[in-house]
Amino acid sequence: MAQCAVTGARAGLLHTPHGVVETPVFMPVGTQGSVKGLSPRDLIEQLDLRILLANTYHLYLRPGPATIQRLGGLHGFMSWPRAILTDSGGFQVFSLSGLRKVTDQGVLFRSHLNGDAHLFTPESTVDAQLAFGSDILMALDECLPYPASQEAARQSVQRTLAWAQAAFRHYHERIQGLERYGALFPIVQGSMFGDLRRHCASELCELDAEGYAIGGLSVGEPRAVSLEMVELTAPLLPRHRPRYVMGVGLPEELPEYVARGVDMMDCVLPSRNARNGCLFTSRGKLIIKQASYRDDPRPLDEACPCYTCRHFSRAYLRHLFQAGEILYASLATLHNLRRYLDILREIRQSVLRGDFPAYLDAARSATASEQPAEL
Numbered sequence: 351m352a353q354c355a356v357t358g359a360r361a362g363l364l365h366t367p368h369g370v371v372e373t374p375v376f377m378p379v380g381t382q383g384s385v386k387g388l389s390p391r392d393l394i395e396q397l398d399l400r401i402l403l404a405n406t407y408h409l410y411l412r413p414g415p416a417t418i419q420r421l422g423g424l425h426g427f428m429s430w431p432r433a434i435l436t437d438s439g440g441f442q443v444f445s446l447s448g449l450r451k452v453t454d455q456g457v458l459f460r461s462h463l464n465g466d467a468h469l470f471t472p473e474s475t476v477d478a479q480l481a482f483g484s485d486i487l488m489a490l491d492e493c494l495p496y497p498a499s500q501e502a503a504r505q506s507v508q509r510t511l512a513w514a515q516a517a518f519r520h521y522h523e524r525i526q527g528l529e530r531y532g533a534l535f536p537i538v539q540g541s542m543f544g545d546l547r548r549h550c551a552s553e554l555c556e557l558d559a560e561g562y563a564i565g566g567l568s569v570g571e572p573r574a575v576s577l578e579m580v581e582l583t584a585p586l587l588p589r590h591r592p593r594y595v596m597g598v599g600l601p602e603e604l605p606e607y608v609a610r611g612v613d614m615m616d617c618v619l620p621s622r623n624a625r626n627g628c629l630f631t632s633r634g635k636l637i638i639k640q641a642s643y644r645d646d647p648r649p650l651d652e653a654c655p656c657y658t659c660r661h662f663s664r665a666y667l668r669h670l671f672q673a674g675e676i677l678y679a680s681l682a683t684l685h686n687l688r689r690y691l692d693i694l695r696e697i698r699q700s701v702l703r704g705d706f707p708a709y710l711d712a713a714r715s716a717t718a719s720e721q722p723a724e725l
């Protein structure tokens with residue numbers, strides 16, 4: 351592992367049962383076992399993606415862990431030969447499911463699909479993720495909305511710690527005799543309270559996990575607060591284990607998280623924004639529906655080597671978007687994900703070269719002077 355001498359940035363290798371992943375890494379989200387609009391062939395041939403994220407909550411409800419396991423696990427089911435990280439389902443239960451009851455045992459909730467009652471426990475979510483065959487499994491945690499009171503956050507940290515311990519006990523029993531299995535990561539919670547985050551992180555270190563996540567961020571708090579929580583939590587986690595910040599962020603935030611010692615990130619932003627007409631370029635955001643692109647023969651981003659930028663004009667992409675064509679979503683998603691992956695590759699190279707501080711300075715001044723209207 352290489353580490354920046356000035357900031358907390360690191361460059362390393364994450365070993366999984368389905369290949370080695372260079373870090374820092376951005377993981378595109380494939381909620382339903384599919385990165386919307388792109389085939390695994392696109393993800394491999396066009397993006398050389400090494401790892402993606404899928405959502406336990408959605409796949410647990412439909413088609414269900416037993417079905418997926420019978421059909422070759424998630425890798426076989428979705429025909430994806432590289433690494434998969436699945437979340438614990440906690441975040442969706444707390445954000446999507448209207449009716450829910452949290453107890454020390456787990457969380458009782460109603461499916462957003464048909465209202466059926468389900469119970470997620472630390473043990474059942476490990477079982478579901480083992481059935482999926484995930485390369486990285488996440489322990490069930492309680493994710494609070496923002497803002498939360500200190501007392502609510504304190505109770506939630508206690509519950510998250512108890513659930514993590516239960517998840518690890520169950521995981522260690524279940525992997526006995528298994529030939530191949532993924533790593534289980536616990537999640538640091540604590541809302542926006544530094545002391546609770548520190549307490550949670552130090553307790554979770556006792557689990558001697560193969561990696562650690564920082565969760566409960568990107569829930570509506572100001573960006574400066576998310577960064578502050580990461581800045582004080584990351585250094586408390588074991589140096590030789592990957593650190594994953596869940597649910598971030600904007601392109602300009604990626605180097606900021608890496609500078610604070612983060613190795614892994616995921617977000618729906620690049621794919622969701624692509625579908626909504628917001629493209630990320632090396633010169634800032636581009637809103638494709640704007641009339642100024644109607645006759646624009648240039649690619650989205652002249653500096654981008656992606657398939658979309660090599661073959662199609664802004665005018666054509668705007669036309670597809672306006673006409674509601676499916677092809678628009680594929681081409682736009684391909685570009686936005688390429689942009690995110692390229693940012694992380696540039697960051698990794700700069701850490702390896704030893705000039706990440708200069709990269710960070712340049713990225714900050716580019717953000718400060720960004721003029722999207724002039725694109």
Ligand SMILES: [Zn+2]
Nearest residue numbers: 654656659685
């Ligand atoms: Zn492109």
